[in-house]
Every structure is written in C-alpha cells, then in structure tokens.
Amino acid sequence: MTPRFRIARLALPLAVLAMAASQAVAAAPTDAPAAPSSTGRTAAPRDTAAASDRAITAEVQARLANARTLDPARIRVSTTDGVVKLEGTVRDDKQRTMAMELARSVRGVSAVSDELRAGTD
Template identity: 65%
Template sequence: MKAKVPTLPGVVVVATALTISVLATPVLVSATGADADTPSSTGRTQAPRDTAAASDNSITTTVKATLATTKGLEADRISVKTIDGVVHLEGMVRNESQRALALQTAKNVRGVTAVSDELRATSKAP
C-alpha cells in the first residue's frame, strides 16, 4: 500500500519506510553489582548465596545454636565465625569423632557454602 506523502517542490522522497531493530544482550549480575563471572577479592568465583540466609551473622547464630543442641558435642569450646557464607570453626574438641560431628553439623546449616576446620582434637580415639 502506497501512501501519498506531501512534498515540497524540489524535494525527492528517498525511502518510504524505516525499520529500527534493537538487540539486547543479557548480562548476569551478582547481588553486589559485579558481573557473576568476576572473581571476588579472595580469588574465588562467587557462588550463588542461599537467599533464605539473611546474613553471615544469622548463619553464625544458627550454627552456634545447632552445635549447642547437638548431643555428644561440647559446643562451648568451639568458636564460630562466618565470612561470605564460609563458617570458620576453631577450638578444642574431645576427639576426632566430635570434630567430624561439629564439621558435619555446621555444613548442614542453611546458607553455609563451606566450613573451615581449625578444630583440634585432644585425643585420637573416641
């Protein structure tokens, strides 16, 4: 269908239609605003965080409470810190089975991405 376009004397119409296309490329961005593939300051690629865990403080609180209610574990001798979802356990435990129990208990807490084992057992046998 041709439409009549009013022209001025001496003006020539060169194009009758114009098509504009816009292409968008999605970019993955982490919660901190950096590209998802950009390594963090520690050199690790950022893993997706569990959104149900509000913060490192809440993870630390939950790990401490879980350790305190775990039977056969002396949680008052274990220090807990959390940095970027990585739980650091430090202190003394009675034996290797308590050490393994503490590590597994911390790993099972929602939001924990890894556990750093800085626990020392006072004896080898359970």
C-alpha cells in the same frame, strides 16, 4: 480528502503506537533498588551479606549447642561470606566430624574451615 479525515487517518495509528509503547514499558522488568530499611536507608549488599553471615553463625552455634556430645563452649564459630570457621577443641575426631557436618548442614554455608583440635587442652 477533507482535513478532518486526514487528522483521523493519522491519529488512529499514533494512538495504536502509543498504546503499544505504554504496554511495553509496563511489562519491562525494573532494576529497582532494594527497599529502604526501617531507618530509611537502602541496605547495601555488604550489609546484607554481613546480616546473612550473622544468621549463619547463630544457626551453627544453635546446632552445636543442641548436639548432646559436643561442648559448644569450647568451639568458636565465625562466618565470612558464607564460609564458616570452627576453632577450638573437641574431645576426638568423631566430634570434629560431627561439628563439621552440623556446620555444613546450615543453609547458606558455602564451605567450612576446620581449625578444631582434637584432645583436651
């Protein structure tokens, strides 16, 4: 066997292994961090959850405002980790039920805490 043949005999399997390894690396999933925000910082999970809670609160408030029989000025809405808390007063239990159903219908809401009082104060 000539030295050239020995080198070629070793080089071919090494080239095939290198190609297979590069394909495996390219196909592997990455655990890339979140994309940087416009400020150049990466959003922390807590920041993302807080933004989601704010969006949920805004959507619940909008739905309450669009309900013709509810007075949204008398209902306070807050959200923590997807749990919406409704506080304040409503005219009767029918309005309480309506407010709770509207809050539950918002995407991202995991639960609704009812701290509404029926009757006028």
